[in-house]
Amino acid sequence: MAIRSFANKEPRMSELAYVDEMAVVIGDVDIDEDSSIWPMVVVRGDINSIRIGKRTSIQDGSVIHVNHVGEFNPAGNPVIIGDDVTVGHKALLHGCQIADRCLIGMGSIIMDGAFVESDIILGAGSLVPRNKVLHSGYLWLGNPVEKIRALTENELRFLRYSANYYVQLQRRYRLDKKS
Ligand SMILES: CC(C)(COP(=O)(O)OP(=O)(O)OC[C@H]1O[C@@H](n2cnc3c(N)ncnc32)[C@H](O)[C@@H]1OP(=O)(O)O)[C@@H](O)C(=O)NCCC(=O)NCCS
Numbered sequence: 001m002a003i004r005s006f007a008n009k010e011p012r013m014s015e016l017a018y019v020d021e022m023a024v025v026i027g028d029v030d031i032d033e034d035s036s037i038w039p040m041v042v043v044r045g046d047i048n049s050i051r052i053g054k055r056t057s058i059q060d061g062s063v064i065h066v067n068h069v070g071e072f073n074p075a076g077n078p079v080i081i082g083d084d085v086t087v088g089h090k091a092l093l094h095g096c097q098i099a100d101r102c103l104i105g106m107g108s109i110i111m112d113g114a115f116v117e118s119d120i121i122l123g124a125g126s127l128v129p130r131n132k133v134l135h136s137g138y139l140w141l142g143n144p145v146e147k148i149r150a151l152t153e154n155e156l157r158f159l160r161y162s163a164n165y166y167v168q169l170q171r172r173y174r175l176d177k178k179s
Contacts, residue, residue, distance in 0.1 A: 002026075006046045018170035032056075032083075036170035048076050053083040053100070057166035060089045067095040067112050077112045084163035088124065096128070099136075101159040119156055123148075 003011050003019065006027035016033035019025060023037045027045040031052045037043060038060045043050055048066035058064065058081075069076035077095025081087070085098055088106035095112035098104065102116055105124035113131040116122065120134055123141030134140050139148040139155070 009045070011043075011045070018174050020173070034167045034170070036166055036173075038062075045079075048078045048095070050079040050081075052081045053085070055083055055163045055167050056081055056085040056087070057163070057170070058087045059091075059106075062087055062089065062091045062093070064093045065095070073112075082118070084160060086159070086162040086166065101156075101163070103159055103162055119151065119159060121151060121155060121159070 002024040009028040011029040013031040014033040018036040022039040023041045028049040029045040032054045035056045047068035067077035080097045082100035087104045092109045096110040096114040098116040099118035110128040111130045117136035127143040
């Protein structure tokens, strides 16, 4: 496992979180309980902070990075991810915010300052441009992303199911490591 401090900031991880041996986590990063970081994920909180809430999974090959405070961006862009979020394989999350109970489709790109509100499905391979706001309760899809339709009751229930499925899976991995 490559967990490294940078500029005197050490990643902080709940004892109940799972970080795979092949993930890289650097700097000002918080990972809350029951969350999971899977192989080949990079979480690089070197020039701003990254917060990952509870029961959130960041799946294989995803990259999370931030934007610094500077002349061209006085506020900078941290990354803030809420609770019960499923981030599919090979997503790229850059300087963005994602609220609770979202599913971020495989291979999606979310750019600086974008805000994904709660209870959203973002279709696989979508691109969310800088500062775009995705309103709660909808399927969003495409490059650039568009609002497609309201989520069904079943899909809203699936968002919790998906998060919980990964909570159970990461527990199995943590137990496996100890044995
Ligand atoms: C978008 C999604 C939610 C399906 O929504 P849906 O309303 O059930 O859509 P359907 O499967 O009925 O497909 C409807 C149309 O959208 C197209 N479509 C489906 N997913 C698409 C995607 N990600 N990007 C572009 N088009 C897509 C289909 O080809 C179909 O096109 P057609 O009408 O021309 O044949 C799903 O395909 C998806 O991307 N889910 C994300 C899965 C994921 O990444 N999970 C994380 C893994 S852990």
